[in-house]
Amino acid sequence: MEMIRDVVFDEKPVAVTQYESGVALFSRLFTRLMDSNGFSHPTTVLLAKAALGGAGWLHSSSINGLRKGSLMNPGPRTFVAVQALNEALWRYESKKILIPGTTSSNLYQDARAITEDGVAPDLGWWFEIFAGIRQPKDPSLLGPAISSRKAEEYSAAWGALMRALFMRAGIDLIVEHSRLISQSYPSGDTERVRKCQQVLFGHAVWSAEEFLNELPALTSFSKALGGPASEEDLLEELSHTS
Numbered sequence: 001m002e003m004i005r006d007v008v009f010d011e012k013p014v015a016v017t018q019y020e021s022g023v024a025l026f027s028r029l030f031t032r033l034m035d036s037n038g039f040s041h042p043t044t045v046l047l048a049k050a051a052l053g054g055a056g057w058l059h060s061s062s063i064n065g066l067r068k069g070s071l072m073n074p075g076p077r078t079f080v081a082v083q084a085l086n087e088a089l090w091r092y093e094s095k096k097i098l099i100p101g102t103t104s105s106n107l108y109q110d111a112r113a114i115t116e117d118g119v120a121p122d123l124g125w126w127f128e129i130f131a132g133i134r135q136p137k138d139p140s141l142l143g144p145a146i147s148s149r150k151a152e153e154y155s156a157a158w159g160a161l162m163r164a165l166f167m168r169a170g171i172d173l174i175v176e177h178s179r180l181i182s183q184s185y186p187s188g189d190t191e192r193v194r195k196c197q198q199v200l201f202g203h204a205v206w207s208a209e210e211f212l213n214e215l216p217a218l219t220s221f222s223k224a225l226g227g228p229a230s231e232e233d234l235l236e237e238l239s240h241t242s
Contacts, residue, residue: 154206
């Protein structure tokens with residue numbers, strides 16, 4: 001009788017890979033939901049509880065795991081909480097309806113919800129994203145996101161960082177800044193160059209959308225002066241100083 005040999009699989013089963021991809025995708029969307037609104041962990045917990053009528057189903061430890069993509073098996077109430085919070089933000093964003101249990105919009109006045117086809121996705125959408133069996137229709141949802149307040153903080157932090165890099169490199173800021181900035185932008189992009197100059201000297205700030213659009217050019221400028229050389233490293237640096 002022919003001996004049956006052990007079979008060793010070098011690759012993960014498709015279902016496992018799909019699930020891991022879904023967890024990572026959910027992490028990006030959940031992080032976007034928090035960061036585009038400028039929510040801290042306590043604020044997220046508080047507003048999710050309000051959206052659920054007082055049920056504390058989203059905890060700081062879960063938030064940390066969801067953001068990192070390390071929470072591989074959250075309970076169903078976690079999905080309910082995330083969906084409820086997102087829908088409550090969408091109702092305020094689109095209809096100016098306060099989140100239940102809150103008396104003002106101070107914590108979410110610039111509310112930005114995750115939407116699909118113009119509305120907040122239902123509970124099944126969020127679960128299917130996590131399970132890796134659905135992709136969002138809008139690819140821009142997969143990119144980074146920041147709040148308007150964070151964009152202002154990053155603008156100020158970037159200006160301070162660049163002025164320090166000029167000094168460290170022994171380059172005359174007043175004389176050389178225009179030439180060096182222009183090298184990071186397409187020829188003729190005078191409006192963006194002018195705005196960058198204003199931010200550099202602390203006379204203006206970028207909006208959230210402007211900052212994300214400028215990020216590749218800002219990284220190029222930073223790299224040229226010996227500063228952070230990738231978008232991720234630049235954002236990390238600005239996060240520590242803003």
